[in-house]
Amino acid sequence: MTYTLYIGNKRYSSWSMRPWVLLKALNIPFDEKLVFFGSDLASQRTEFLRFSPSAKVPCLIDDSSSAAIFDSLAIIEYIAEAYPAVWPRDKLARAFARCAAAEMHSGFGGIRTDCSMNVALRIQLGPRSEALQRDIDRLTELFDEGIGKFGGPWLAGKEFTAADAFYAPIASRCKTFGIELDGEAGRYLDRLFDHPAVQQWVDEGITEPGIVARIEADSIRGRKVLKNLGEQMMLDFLGL
Template sequence: MYKLFIANKNYSSWSLRPWLLMCHLEIPFNEQLVNFEEGGSWEKFHSFSPTGLVPCLVDNDTTVWDSLAIAEYLAESYSQVWPIDKLARAWARSASAEMHSGFVVLREVCAMNCGLIIELKEISEQLKKELNRIDELWQEGLGRFGGPFLAGKTFTAVDAFYAPIAIRLKNYNLPTSHVAEGYVEGILNLPAMKRWISEALQEPWRESAHEEEVNNSGLVVEDLRG
């Protein structure tokens, strides 16, 4: 059975992506949660991941250490990872790659934190541009392929790649279109997504660097963590 190494559910947006994909598609795996350490986690993570980063999938003697690579590796055994339709699959892969390599400002300004409601100090023009692009992308996918998911009727990897954005949009109260709001609500109500967030809120760990990222960007309005 696969082993999926992840970090704190409260902070790790990259860990969420393959975890949600595998849970929702009912791909069996053993979760291996290794929490972040104060001052850096590279050495600890490097014991199972060549890059010292998460997520990392281990399949017997095979190690796959990147979220997009994990999706592609799983797709070789589980066709439902990507849309069946060729055009939808091409669009989904392109959109996932854009998420994988882009939206740098959003990542920096709106750090992943499942348990905090934050009011940003400001929404810069650069952040607005990225939010507009996400909205444009979502509207294109939902309109072109009929929804309720980005590439059609079923949840696929592209939805998993944008799932952390749904958390950010809600927790930072970021401006979105009505279409995007509906999509966010649908993703956040997925049973696997509810489970991730619930378990994130119950985690006992706090890591100062991740907490400081939020404090640098805005005011914490509410802390939902236990």
């Protein structure tokens, strides 16, 4: 069984990051098709409709049947049919992991709104909105619960699963905006960010072309950019 995974810019696409990180972390073979977001949304939609019925990413194509799975959580469940390691083996841990992934899939609007994903920038956040602080508090509670119940080092036990992949973009957003979680939750978030699959995504996002002005502006929103890692890497390469 072979898969083709269509993704958007690694710099920006949190939805694409989740199944990509999971496939990499579990060594599940797949072909990557990177399709850049465009400056014109109508043209982007036309381009994305060529491979995704929803005109959105990610979209997984099962090469054996040409089936298109065009939702990140549905992609995870589809892969789990062939690769049970996507979810924890323990029944209670598996239920918790599914709950955590579903909560991320449909919730955390505060951090999505205030902290757009941009792996290449470090931005001074400024005052936190009430919605953002509620999300930070909930993330801390959720991570503490998972580590406390199942012993870590990952959210639902010893093995990296879909639950961790679903929170990988949160680890990236927190790095971008300087958000730190307390205690065990913070240590888990650091481990997640340092996972090789997450680091590969971030590194490739920092160096990829295809910067989109409208998405950059949404990330910054007039806030102070403390560092542009893409520019820094170029300076380091040139020895400047």
